[in-house]
Amino acid sequence: MSTLKSLFIASLAAGRLTGNGIQYVTIILLVTVFICSACNLLIPESSAFHVSTYTITLLGKYLCFALLALSVDVIWGYCGVLSLGHGTFFALGGYGIGMYLMRQIGDRGVYGNPDLPDFMVFLNWDTLPWYWYGMDQFWIAIVVAVAVPGLLAFVFGWLAFRSRVTGVYFSIMTQALTYALMLAFFRNEMGFGGNNGLTDFKELLGFDIQSNATRVALFLSTALLLIAALYLSRYIMKSRFGRIIVSIRDGESRTRFLGYMTNHYKVWLFVYSAALAAIAGILYVPQVGIINPGEFSPINSIEVVVWVAVGGRGTLYGAVIGALLVNYAKTKFTALMPDGWLFALGALFVGVTVFLPDGIAGYLENSARALQAKADLDNTSEDSLSKDGTSKDNNPKDKPTEEVTP
Amino acid sequence: MSFIEQTREFWRRDKTWFSSGQTRPYVDVSHQVILYIEGLSVSFDGFKALNELNLYINDGELRCLIGANGAGKTTLMDVITGKTPCDQGSVYFGQDINLLEHSEPKIAQLGIGRKFQKPTVFAAHTVFENLELSLNTHKGIWFTLVAKLSTAESDRIDEVLRTIGLEQQRNMLAGALSHGQKQWLEIGMLLAAEPRILLIDEPVAGMTAQETERTAELLTSLAGKHTVVVVEHDMEFVRSIARTVTVLHQGAVLAEGSMDSIQNNPDVIEVYLGEEP
Numbered sequence: 001m002s003t004l005k006s007l008f009i010a011s012l013a014a015g016r017l018t019g020n021g022i023q024y025v026t027i028i029l030l031v032t033v034f035i036c037s038a039c040n041l042l043i044p045e046s047s048a049f050h051v052s053t054y055t056i057t058l059l060g061k062y063l064c065f066a067l068l069a070l071s072v073d074v075i076w077g078y079c080g081v082l083s084l085g086h087g088t089f090f091a092l093g094g095y096g097i098g099m100y101l102m103r104q105i106g107d108r109g110v111y112g113n114p115d116l117p118d119f120m121v122f123l124n125w126d127t128l129p130w131y132w133y134g135m136d137q138f139w140i141a142i143v144v145a146v147a148v149p150g151l152l153a154f155v156f157g158w159l160a161f162r163s164r165v166t167g168v169y170f171s172i173m174t175q176a177l178t179y180a181l182m183l184a185f186f187r188n189e190m191g192f193g194g195n196n197g198l199t200d201f202k203e204l205l206g207f208d209i210q211s212n213a214t215r216v217a218l219f220l221s222t223a224l225l226l227i228a229a230l231y232l233s234r235y236i237m238k239s240r241f242g243r244i245i246v247s248i249r250d251g252e253s254r255t256r257f258l259g260y261m262t263n264h265y266k267v268w269l270f271v272y273s274a275a276l277a278a279i280a281g282i283l284y285v286p287q288v289g290i291i292n293p294g295e296f297s298p299i300n301s302i303e304v305v306v307w308v309a310v311g312g313r314g315t316l317y318g319a320v321i322g323a324l325l326v327n328y329a330k331t332k333f334t335a336l337m338p339d340g341w342l343f344a345l346g347a348l349f350v351g352v353t354v355f356l357p358d359g360i361a362g363y364l365e366n367s368a369r370a371l372q373a374k375a376d377l378d379n380t381s382e383d384s385l386s387k388d389g390t391s392k393d394n395n396p397k398d399k400p401t402e403e404v405t406p
Numbered sequence: 407m408s409f410i411e412q413t414r415e416f417w418r419r420d421k422t423w424f425s426s427g428q429t430r431p432y433v434d435v436s437h438q439v440i441l442y443i444e445g446l447s448v449s450f451d452g453f454k455a456l457n458e459l460n461l462y463i464n465d466g467e468l469r470c471l472i473g474a475n476g477a478g479k480t481t482l483m484d485v486i487t488g489k490t491p492c493d494q495g496s497v498y499f500g501q502d503i504n505l506l507e508h509s510e511p512k513i514a515q516l517g518i519g520r521k522f523q524k525p526t527v528f529a530a531h532t533v534f535e536n537l538e539l540s541l542n543t544h545k546g547i548w549f550t551l552v553a554k555l556s557t558a559e560s561d562r563i564d565e566v567l568r569t570i571g572l573e574q575q576r577n578m579l580a581g582a583l584s585h586g587q588k589q590w591l592e593i594g595m596l597l598a599a600e601p602r603i604l605l606i607d608e609p610v611a612g613m614t615a616q617e618t619e620r621t622a623e624l625l626t627s628l629a630g631k632h633t634v635v636v637v638e639h640d641m642e643f644v645r646s647i648a649r650t651v652t653v654l655h656q657g658a659v660l661a662e663g664s665m666d667s668i669q670n671n672p673d674v675i676e677v678y679l680g681e682e683p
Contacts, residue, residue: 241553
């Protein structure tokens, strides 16, 4: 234990622990995901070490939520734009892949119609609506499932940011957006299965969607895409683009006077965020086997914000931690007290706001920083406070400006 | 520029894609005047913040604007930088760039820098990063996604850091700076952008006597290479830097001239310097 502690302090002294959360989360994710997959596929069901397919699917669902939370963190944590409608993009992505999966059912549906999905036969439609064309091709479906939410985000963001709609007004508009789409998708005339949504899927790319191997493959791809999204987002946030995004959060008008078209920056970040949410939706639907208009409900989008707040915004990996923890808690809690979950969620949000304003990731980083400062003090070496500008030892009053000539 | 010249400019061999550096248009100052403000009026709910204001700023001069609260000094800066639209009048940068047509970011890219009354630096970034973001370079999304700091740019930042005396604080978060240092950093951010015109709103508010003195030295040294317009309430400070002073009153120019002639101007004495005539 003591070696562990000294290792910990050594890595702190090198200034490596803070800001490296993504690496740690990636390693933990990869190890867990591969162990679970192996235990599902290789160990027989009778063994105590077997991981059930139910668990795999559940974990896969959590990972999709983690990706959704990441997409909210990108726009809320870094740009200060609180979107309460990210469920829209998630659900649209889900509907995109859902349409592909519906078309893969072919003539195996209840009505056995090779050209039309069941619900269309039920509604007495005789031809496929134009927007369903091409959705039986996997890649077209994927492109559409990402492009449509992206385009919606672009148009919505363009209009909102160009008119300089910010803060709570923007949040309310996103709530209205997701609510409006929910009502629209509930209508049978929309051609997306009304309130039943799209379900009863059989095959994905020719593989049986119920089989263990497909489930594990989906689970693994979700984990890998989540990690890829983490690193891509980190690249973006560490680039000059990312610094400008943070500047917009802290002083949009000042950023404008530096010559940056802040609304362009916000629109493109919003589109990126929407695309991530759509990818999360694409991965989610094959695993849970259904997409219906309930995914558009405003409360879902608000829950995502709670995950990010719990995990800690503006850290990327915090959103992942928050989504995993809160969803695990939700699964456990709803099994014990099905009616109490919303109260628990509310209490959690209030509790985090009061006691952990920076979330779990923020708490970890702050304590790591405090430990680092302590380690620096113990070492009393002069070079240890070299790099980290936030270190409290770097007191600005140490260097009176009078001594420096212009 | 003709089409052929534009094409040649585009294919210049010493410029590579995306990193062609300077993007500023040529500013025609053949008549020595860099900023023409003519007949400018702005009103807020019937209150005339600017009233038929005429003002000409020469290239390279250091001009002080003074005036009581509500005289229209900050509104004037807002109009020049594109923040506030005007009701009538014209604002030209050089002979032929109409500033009223452009948005705030575009005006900043043209080479008009502004320092605000309240120091606004980006608290979450280090001093160095604050200056990096202010550099005069491309400001588009795709460029900033892949932007790397060139040696020349990095040298430029170091030079600015030396000028503003914040070399020791280069890796400190800007939020941890003292008030005076923030004011200096903001001036540094202006310098890093290499603007033609610097509009500086109350640079010495909240500074100590020594800091004020150094700010005065800095601003006087900038004039000539840049055009500097300073709005300030501190008359001592204005006296120490001013060559030409413009007094604004109720949205229009009341008097213009050297500090001495301003102080002896009966109109100015009446409305600004002292109540008794």
